[in-house]
Amino acid sequence: MKVFLDDQFLLNSQTAEKLYHEFAKDLPIIDYHCHLSPKEIYENKSFQNITEAWLYGDHYKWRVMRANGIPETHITGDASDKEKFLAWAKTVPMTIGNPLYHWTHLELRRYFDVEELLNEENAELIWQKVNEKLQGDGFGARDFIVKSNVETVVTTDDPIDSLLYHQKLRDEGFSVQVLPGFRPDKALDITNDFFVEYVRQLAKASATPIQSYQDFLKALNIRVDFFHEQGCLISDHAINEVAFEETTEEEVEVIFDKRFSGHPLTEEETIKFKTHTLIFLGKAYCERGWVMQLHINALRNNNTKMFEQLGPDTGYDAMNDQDIAKPLCRLLDQLEREDALTKTILYSLNPRDNVVISTLAGSFQDGKTPGKIQHGTAWWFNDTKQGMTEQMMALSSIGLISRFIGMLTDSRSFLSYTRHEYFRRLLCDIIGDWVEKGEAPYDLSLLGGMVKRISYENAKQYFQFERAGQSMHRSKTT
Known part of the structure; x- marks a missing residue:
C-alpha cells in the first residue's frame, strides 16, 4: 500500500519516479492561460x-x-x-x-x-x-507565483482593458513576466443585451467613432495593435458552439446595422457575424505572429434562477455536446486558404472530442512549425487524472505528444500552480507505464528529454515570449 501524497504520488513505476524527480519536478512553469488579476499581482495582494x-x-x-x-x-x-x-x-x-x-x-x-x-x-x-x-511576510500574490517557480503568466483581458497593471509590473521590473491575453468574447456576442453598450466602450477605448461594421473592425484592430505593443502574443476565444456560415463584409454590415436598429437577428445572421469577425481577427493575429486559442463546447449559465442571483462563472456550467468537426474544420480551412492560419490551440470541454481535435490538428500542420496546431490540454471539468490521461493518450495515439505544449492553470487562484505538478506526475506515469509494458525503450536520455519538452521547453519555443519585450521596445521607439 502506497502512502497518500508521498514523493511517489501518482508515480507507479521506478521509471516514472526517475522521470519526474530527475527531469520534471524542478522545471519552471509557463502559465500561458489563466484568470489571475494583474492588479492583484501588481499590488502583491495579501x-x-x-x-x-x-x-x-x-x-x-x-x-x-x-x-x-x-x-x-x-x-x-x-x-x-x-x-x-x-x-x-x-x-x-x-x-x-x-x-x-x-x-x-x-x-x-x-x-x-x-x-x-x-x-x-x-x-x-x-x-x-x-x-x-x-499574516507574515512572503505570502502575498507575487510570493505564491515566485515560490511556484513561474517564469511567465498570461492573463485574460478584454479588448477595452487599459492594461495599466501589466505596464506597471513591466516598468517596475517584476521578476516574473506578466503578459496580457486578448479575449474579445463580448465583441462577438452580438445578440447579448450589453452588445450595443460594449461597442460604445470599444469606441472610447480605441479613440475612434463606430458608426458601421467597418468602423467596428477598425476599432478592434486598433486594440489588437495596442495589446501587441504591450507584449500580447496570445488571443483566446470561448467558442461555446462552433458554427460557420459563408458571408461577405457587405452582408455583415447590414446585420450590424440591423442589430443597432433594435431588430432581432436570425440564427443564421448571428453565425455570419461571428464567422466573419472571427476570421478578421484570425488574420490580425496571424499578421502579428500571435497564438490563437479556441475553447470549445462549454454549456454556460444553465441555472437561470442562480444566474440571475449570482451572475456568470459561479459554478452553474456544464459540458456541451455539440458536434464540432465540420464547422471547426471549415473555420480552420478558411483561414488556411487565406494564408492566415496562425499557431492555434484547440480545447474542448467534452472529452468525446479528443480524437476529433487530434485528427483536425493533423489536417492543418504546415510542415515547418513543430506542433503548429495544438490539441490543448485537458480543461476545466477534465482537470482530472482520467481527463488528463485521456487527452494525452488521444494525442499520443494520433499526433506527436512529444510536441505537446503541456499544462496551464486556467485559474483565478494564486495557489493553483500545484496543477502543474499534478500534470507532470501523470505525464511521467504514462511514459513510465509504456516502458514497463515494453512499449517504449528504457532510455532516460530520450524519455527525460521528452518530459522536459512537454513540461516546459515546448511552450517556451512555441510562444517565444521573449518577443514580447521586442514588440514593447519597438513601440517606444516609433
Missing part, C-alpha cells in the same frame, strides 16, 4: 485568511459544496469567512475520488507546510495555522 485565498471565486469548490448540501450562505453568501472555511472542511472528506481532494492537500502542503488531512475535527487548528502564515 490575504486576510485562507478563505479569501482559497474559496473566493473558486467555482470548482462551490459546486461540490452545493452537492454536499452546503447552503449558499456558506458558499457565496453572507456567512463569515471562517464559517465558509468550516463548511469547506466539512466537504473535503467527501471529495475523495475528485481531484479537489488531491489539490486541496497539495496546496496545504506546498504553500503552508500543513501535512494533516483537512476535516471538520482539525479545521479550527488548520484555520489558525494557515492564517498565521498568511
